Amino acid sequence: MGALALACPCAWCAGEGGVPGVLASKKSLSREETTLVNIEPVGRYGLTPIWEDGHKTGIYTYEKLRAMCDCDECSKKRI
Template sequence: METTKPPNDAVGAGTTQRAESADPADRERPIDILADRARRLLTIQWADGHQSAYDFELLRWRCPCAECAGEAGLPGKLASTTELTDDQVELNQMEAVGLFGIRPYWKDGHDTGIYGLSFLRAICPCEECAAR
């Protein structure tokens, strides 16, 4: 498992339950980010008490880079495929990108997708967020 320091000054162990925060900015401020390569799962504990768990496959399908997502009205390369290879969803490493987000480095060499914290919170796949 790989733990990435959240892209801010607040670092938490993620093991204690926290009361929900009244500060709206806490929705997009991580206190713990954990990449579990064996389970292919990225878990983020947010400062407002919410926890998000993203399957690596979901992250790769939702890659925000121009090559994958497309740009200027043109479809990205993921629009022309229906499945991903194992190398496309195997994480080599992950790094924080300033205060903005994270950048995964995938086994197939892809590393241009920068996942903003607001984007990650918006695509949280949990039942609570999906119901919104």
């Protein structure tokens, strides 16, 4: 789950307006930051993971999740 947490697209984590987010300066994440406790749908286009530390503002589109997938099937489609 670490890769998913490190890819959080919310403004706080990823940054906005040319200002880096908090993940830009982190070397590693805590267990609470990488423990998934729930996932909520966002409309018909994505999901919001809820992490044990309470963070729940990242909206991962299905497109982003597919692009992050490293299974054989998805990897072959990207070639």
